[in-house]
Amino acid sequence: IFYTMMALVNPGDEVIYPDPGYPIYSSAVRFAGGVPKPIVLREENDFRLDVDELKKMVTHKTKVIIVNSPHNPTGSVLNKEELKAILDLADGERLFILCDELYHRIYYGGEMAPSMYEFPEAKEKVILMEGFSKIYAMTGWRLGYGVLPPDLVPWFSKLQTNVYSHAPAFVQVAGIEAYNGPQDAPKAMVEEFKRRRDYIVPRLNSMDLVHCVEPKGAFYAWLNIKKLNRPSNEVAEYLLNEAGVALLTGTSFGESGEGYLRMSYAASMEDIKYGLDQLEKYLPKLVK
């Protein structure tokens, strides 16, 4: 994300990114002197980016459109037609797509979520971002990679050499082993995430005070708490301190996260059950 912004964005250039969305997008844009342009992902569209709205936001100043599917924090997934329509907005000279596919294989509708890289022209227009953190549960190892249009490689290499040099050699070896080795563990992990999702979503939707759109990928549930009529950070803090349940306030993911909380289900089923029991008990106490 950082290299894309440093390589492509000059002061005043615009970058469109999803809101709610991974918080590093807007901070990296600002660091490069760019202008972050949030596109709101709406609940009535199952939190999928609206391509028509996106088209209207593109100006001569737009340098990068950031796409994240499957999406953190909502779990929404774009279909092939939507990805293609977004891809068609880029020209690979003035406007590029940064496609964040960190959760590509954490998908519940098949083996892998649709990818922009399925279209041949993506090679000239898309900076594809992937990593080992999620699918191989290697978060602490700090290993990820990008696939770039060939013309951009020298600029990214220059940044890489000066900023990070390279990932530690033993971490690279671990990554190669993870990638080339048997894939039953990641597969089992995704099946387990699906089992947890299928438990969590109906339980949340059976509660009067919250509801949640079913996530199609990643491992987060995005809870609508608007009925409580309280700021999200206040609710998150209350649940942490009083109920012992840690949920992230929706506003950590941008302004349109107000009225939502993010729940991660990369936790044991036992903890999830306890957390949901606690929500059931403590949420009614917050009603004004």
Ligand SMILES: Cc1ncc(COP(=O)(O)O)c(C=O)c1O
């Ligand atoms: C959408 C998205 N992109 C990128 C990252 C960065 O992942 P990492 O730094 O662990 O490789 C994350 C981590 O949460 C994420 O959710």
